[in-house]
Amino acid sequence: MDIKRLTIADxxxxxxxxxxxxxxxxxxxxxxxxxxxxxxxxxxxxxxxTAIERAEALDKRLxxxxxxxxxxxxxxxxxxxxxxxxTRTTAGSQALENYIAPYTATAVQRLLDAGAVILGKTNxxxxxxxxxxxxxxxxxxxxxxxxxxxxxxxxxxxAAAVSAEEVLVALGSDTxxxxxxxxxxxxxxxxxxxxxxxxxxxxxxxxxxxxxxGPFARTVADxxxxxxxxxxxxAADATTIDAPHVDAAVLQKGFKGLRVGVLPDAxxxxxxxxxxxxxxxxxxxxxxxxxxxxxxxxxHIEDCLxxxxxxxxxxxxxxxxxxxxxxxxxxxxxxxxEDFAAYTQRVRGATFGAEPQRRILLGTxxxxxxxxxxxxxxxxxxxxxxxxxxxxxxxxxxxxxxxTSPSVAFPLGxxxxxxxxxxxxxxxxxxxxxxxxxxxxxxxxxxxHLPVGGQFIAARYREDSLFxxxxxxxxxxxxxxxxxxxx
Amino acid sequence: MxxxxxxxxKLGALGRLHLSPEQRHAYAEQLSxxxxxxxxxxxxxxSVPTTAANRIPxxxxxxxxxxxxxxxxxxxxxxxxxREGRFIVSPPIA
Numbered sequence: 001m002d003i004k005r006l007t008i009a010d011x012x013x014x015x016x017x018x019x020x021x022x023x024x025x026x027x028x029x030x031x032x033x034x035x036x037x038x039x040x041x042x043x044x045x046x047x048x049x050t051a052i053e054r055a056e057a058l059d060k061r062l063x064x065x066x067x068x069x070x071x072x073x074x075x076x077x078x079x080x081x082x083x084x085x086x087t088r089t090t091a092g093s094q095a096l097e098n099y100i101a102p103y104t105a106t107a108v109q110r111l112l113d114a115g116a117v118i119l120g121k122t123n124x125x126x127x128x129x130x131x132x133x134x135x136x137x138x139x140x141x142x143x144x145x146x147x148x149x150x151x152x153x154x155x156x157x158x159a160a161a162v163s164a165e166e167v168l169v170a171l172g173s174d175t176x177x178x179x180x181x182x183x184x185x186x187x188x189x190x191x192x193x194x195x196x197x198x199x200x201x202x203x204x205x206x207x208x209x210x211x212x213x214g215p216f217a218r219t220v221a222d223x224x225x226x227x228x229x230x231x232x233x234x235a236a237d238a239t240t241i242d243a244p245h246v247d248a249a250v251l252q253k254g255f256k257g258l259r260v261g262v263l264p265d266a267x268x269x270x271x272x273x274x275x276x277x278x279x280x281x282x283x284x285x286x287x288x289x290x291x292x293x294x295x296x297x298x299x300h301i302e303d304c305l306x307x308x309x310x311x312x313x314x315x316x317x318x319x320x321x322x323x324x325x326x327x328x329x330x331x332x333x334x335x336x337x338e339d340f341a342a343y344t345q346r347v348r349g350a351t352f353g354a355e356p357q358r359r360i361l362l363g364t365x366x367x368x369x370x371x372x373x374x375x376x377x378x379x380x381x382x383x384x385x386x387x388x389x390x391x392x393x394x395x396x397x398x399x400x401x402x403x404t405s406p407s408v409a410f411p412l413g414x415x416x417x418x419x420x421x422x423x424x425x426x427x428x429x430x431x432x433x434x435x436x437x438x439x440x441x442x443x444x445x446x447x448x449h450l451p452v453g454g455q456f457i458a459a460r461y462r463e464d465s466l467f468x469x470x471x472x473x474x475x476x477x478x479x480x481x482x483x484x485x486x487x
Numbered sequence: 488m489x490x491x492x493x494x495x496x497k498l499g500a501l502g503r504l505h506l507s508p509e510q511r512h513a514y515a516e517q518l519s520x521x522x523x524x525x526x527x528x529x530x531x532x533x534s535v536p537t538t539a540a541n542r543i544p545x546x547x548x549x550x551x552x553x554x555x556x557x558x559x560x561x562x563x564x565x566x567x568x569x570r571e572g573r574f575i576v577s578p579p580i581a
Contacts, residue, residue, distance in 0.1 A: 102562050238549050303531040310525050317502060324503075326577055331568030340580040341503070349505030357504055361495060362518055364502040366525075373537055378528045380542040385535055387543050420520050436543070 003028040004165040005481070008222045011168075012068040022062070022073035026055040026117050029075040033119065033166045036486060039147055041139045042161035044080045045088055046120040051075070054117050071229055072115030077161045077170040080121040081128055082108050082213070083202040091204045092124040092136040092154075095329050095351040105202025106237065107171060107213045107230040114229045119167055122157030128178055128206045129316065129355045130154050131425045134416050137353055142412070143185060144484030145450055149409040152182030155216070159186040162216045165483045169226050170216045175206045176308050177404075177429025179214045180441035184404035184453020187443045187482040189223040189470065190216050192429075194461050195436040196241045199234035207315035210308075210433045218481045220442065220471045221251055227463065243461040250464045251471040255289045258469055261296035261397035270427070272407045274447025279403050282444040282454050282473065286401070289476045291469075296393050296400065300386050301431050307386070308430040309423060310366050310379040317363025320356060323348060358419060387435040394459035399469050403428055404441040404453035432457050440466045443479050451482065488526065490519045 003025055006014065014020035030048050037043055058073050066072075078084065081091040083101035090096045104112070111118065125135035133141045133156025141156045143149040144164035151160040155172030159182035162170050172179040174192035183190025191214040198213045205211060215226035224246065233240045262283055268276070287293045325331045325347030332350065334343050352360070366375035393400065405425055415422040432439035437457050444454035454473075458465040474480045490498075495511040495518070506514070535541055560573045569576040 099566060102565070235551070238551065300531055303527060306525045306527050306531075309521060310528065321503070326568050327564075327575055328566040334578045338578055340578045343578045345500075345503050345505040348503055352504070357506070357510070358514060358517060358521075360502040360504060361498045361514055362521060364498045365490070365494075365518070365522070368498075368501070374529065375525065377537050377542075379525075381535055381537045382528060382531055384541050384543040419517050420524060423521075 004032060007219050008074055008225050011073060015062055015068040015073055022055040022058040025073060026051050026075055029119060029167055036164045036166060039142060040144050040160050040164045041141045042122050042157040042166060043120045044090060044123050044138060047118060051117050051119050058115060070114035071111055074116050074169060075119050075167050076111060076116045077120055077122045077158055077167040078108055078118060079124050079155050079158050079172045081124060081173060081204040082171060084108050092126045094137045095323050097330050099329055103202060106199035106234045110230050122161055124157055125154035126353045127356055128154040128173055128175060129359055131181055131422050133157060135353060135355045140412060143409045147487060149411050152185035152409060154178040156182050158216050159183055159188055162188055162218060163484045169222050171213060172216055173203055173211055173213050175210045175312060176433050177426040180404050180429050180439060180455060181426060183216055183441040185409035187451030188216050188218060189220050189442045191223055191227055191440045192432060193463060194438040196239050197231050197243055199237040199240050201234055201236035205319040207312040209315060218483060220467060220474050224248060224467050246464045246467055250468040253468045255286060255291040255472045258291045259294050259397040260286055260291045261294050261393055261400040263402055264295060264297060267301055268402060270406050271403055275403050275407060275452050278445040278447060278452040279454060285476050294397050296397060298393055299389050300382060303382060304386060304431040304434045305423060305427050307379040307382050307434055310375045313359040313363035314366045314376045316359045320360055383434050390435045390437060398465045400457040402455055404455040408447050408450040408452060428455060436460060438463045438466055440470055442470050443482050488522050490515050490522065
């Protein structure tokens with residue numbers, strides 16, 4: 001039996017029957033990290049000894065008669081912008097190279113409370129700014145399907161770790177596609193929940209009005225288990241609400257009665273032919289299985305990336321103002337007679353990479369007197385317009401479907417020196433963030449031997465529709481539990 | 488709108504970033520392209536006025552009770568670059 005092929009339900013059955021121990025499962029995944037991560041470079045830190053200690057403690061609970069549920073004994077990774085008390089939490093930045101989190105993020109604490117075994121913390125674009133994970137200050141993660149290509153980003157480390165079977169499931173964060181685009185590039189299920197579903201407390205902020213934490217998994221059911229664990233109100237994040245629980249029964253409901261909206265070709269400009277073919281195949285599969293396909297249009301959807309560029313840089317420039325090289329984070333030795341302003345400028349110039357610097361500059365510009373109305377407030381106004389447009393569409397369909405990304409995983413370095421082209425790789429994912437909608441990427445086939453992701457978007461707090469349609473598609477297509485073969 | 492090297496220097500000062508002349512030049516070119524792309528927002532939905540009433544409300548946003556809670560000064564200052572007792576040492580603030 002290959003332990004790493006087992007789903008969460010399989011693991012729990014094996015724990016309950018006594019055929020597997022948590023220690024054995026944890027050991028198998030730690031071995032996989034040892035064997036594969038030298039090439040994949042998904043992890044910034046591996047917490048092997050604490051994971052083994054935790055596995056031993058969980059095995060004692062099994063021996064005492066506990067029935068495994070939730071995330072009991074599930075080997076996981078978390079993106080390194082999520083705080084875990086006592087561990088290094090870098091956000092992929094030199095500015096936090098040796099920062100030790102003094103507390104644990106709410107979403108991570110909920111994993112621990114549900115019995116998860118955290119194996120380590122994964123690489124990301126610096127402060128989650130990017131679409132390839134090449135902006136990390138520490139290492140470039142490679143795509144497990146093809147080591148010459150990017151894993152996507154910014155949660156590329158978490159996606160690569162799940163895809164390379166170094167963990168079973170993982171957490172990422174998604175501000176403009178940072179879970180869904182790497183899920184697409186690595187052949188995984190990745191969910192960006194509705195804004196307000198999952199607490200952001202303990203997530204190092206990029207753009208506070210858009211950030212959400214969500215899961216990566218190899219199956220829809222495993223993604224649901226992680227989502228059920230982390231969702232729910234939290235006193236430490238005032239934007240969280242008590243939305244309806246998503247029950248696992250939705251996984252069995254199939255396509256019957258589902259109305260799936262598809263955008264016209266004109267709103268899908270720039271999609272690679274191989275990706276467009278898989279999307280068309282997926283639409284045929286859904287229609288054949290009983291879904292009703294409805295052509296729809298979302299006015300202004302093509303303007304979302306411009307709104308996103310303004311909003312994310314404005315909020316990022318404010319959020320990054322806290323890094324002064326004094327209270328925490330990387331410090332330099334003050335020069336004689338250097339004042340606070342000069343010192344802070346020098347630290348930030350030396351420890352922020354190019355992408356955070358670009359976003360600070362652009363955000364400062366977009367928020368400055370005389371320009372805030374033209375840029376930030378204009379983007380917020382159009383955000384409300386686009387949200388209303390989606391509301392109209394979801395009055396007639398349950399979900400929208402299309403490509404997650406215009407292309408399959410692109411080669412390392414291909415877009416690194418061209419920030420605008422890099423931003424455009426998020427063109428299909430940002431609308432869900434802008435309109436505060438839940439969205440999921442899942443594998444729908446291959447092009448050029450690389451996974452292609454399809455994206456479902458649903459109305460606010462209707463993650464149940466996403467899980468229903470994704471599980472139905474998984475069952476109908478047989479595309480599930482993908483893992484990149486070792487190279 | 489084209490951003491010049493001098494514009495970037497000014498934004499760098501506002502954003503508290505020390506930038507070399509080479510960085511300023513590279514960012515001026517890159518950010519000019521991005522700003523040009525975002526200017527489409529002024530055409531999009533031009534019939535909708537830019538007012539606070541037309542902005543999306545957050546799903547929930549309420550203030551916590553305003554109350555004093557104990558904070559461990561050692562935890563707060565543990566990762567400061569330089570400490571003196573309970574305090575963080577800063578270069579002079581002009």
